[in-house]
Amino acid sequence: MLMHQGIGLDRFNALAPRSATHALFECYYSVIWAGRIVDGRPYVSHDALLSSADTELFELSPADIDIALQCHPTVARRIHTTASSLEQCAVWAPDEETMLAVLIACESYEQRFGYPYLWCAAGRDATELLLDLDARMSHSPEVERKTMVSELAKVNRTRIQRMLGPEGGYDNYS
Known part of the structure; x- marks a missing residue:
């Protein structure tokens, strides 16, 4: 379960970098991925944030993806x-x-x-x-x-x- 639910884009854009990284880490367990998205703020729309999330995911190395997968709930259990x-x-x-x-x-x-x-x-x-x-x-x-x-x-x-x-x-x- 996510701790950050329904916070809205404006609130996400306004979060301190550490808090925004934590919110994204709950979505996908990669500090590298989350940090890159946080660095791209502010986002003008949900679609812009989602597009950035896809782009950053596809740019991760296979090793970075494997590391994050180890924390994924379906994998971890x-x-x-x-x-x-x-x-x-x-x-x-x-x-x-x-x-x-x-x-x-x-x-x-x-x-x-x-x-x-x-x-x-x-x-x-x-x-x-x-x-x-x-x-x-x-x-x-x-x-x-x-x-x-x-x-x-x-x-x-x-x-x-x-x-x-x-x-x-x-x-x-x-």
């Missing part, structure tokens, strides 16, 4: 294929059998590519995830790395939008 871990997964599945299939497919993905499967689950369920996993397993390592970073950008955008809230923010942050 490393879901294993046990009955107790079924409760920890953040995607909806119609039944335990489908959920177990997701967990096994995610494990196969990690064995193939060397890093955990990352997918922006917003509005999608386990059946769609399985279809996506199946398609991505046929990717070359180079193509899949680009796909994973693109999914990471979607996750970042969702979290930044949650951090900002609606244009103008909420009244309780005025």
Whole structure:
């Protein structure tokens, strides 16, 4: 859960650099990425901030992305294929059998590519995830790395939008 939610763009632009970096670090766990975005303030719109977030993400080195991924919630809790871990997964599945299939497919993905499967689950369920996993397993390592970073950008955008809230923010942050 983000500590900074619905703060609005004006408030984000006005935060002290350290606080703004912390707010962005909650969205994506890279001080390098967050610092670059903070250095680009002030932003004139949500879209300008989101565009900067994408640009800075795609400019990170593979090593910087790997370091940040280790802190990502879906990676940090490393879901294993046990009955107790079924409760920890953040995607909806119609039944335990489908959920177990997701967990096994995610494990196969990690064995193939060397890093955990990352997918922006917003509005999608386990059946769609399985279809996506199946398609991505046929990717070359180079193509899949680009796909994973693109999914990471979607996750970042969702979290930044949650951090900002609606244009103008909420009244309780005025």
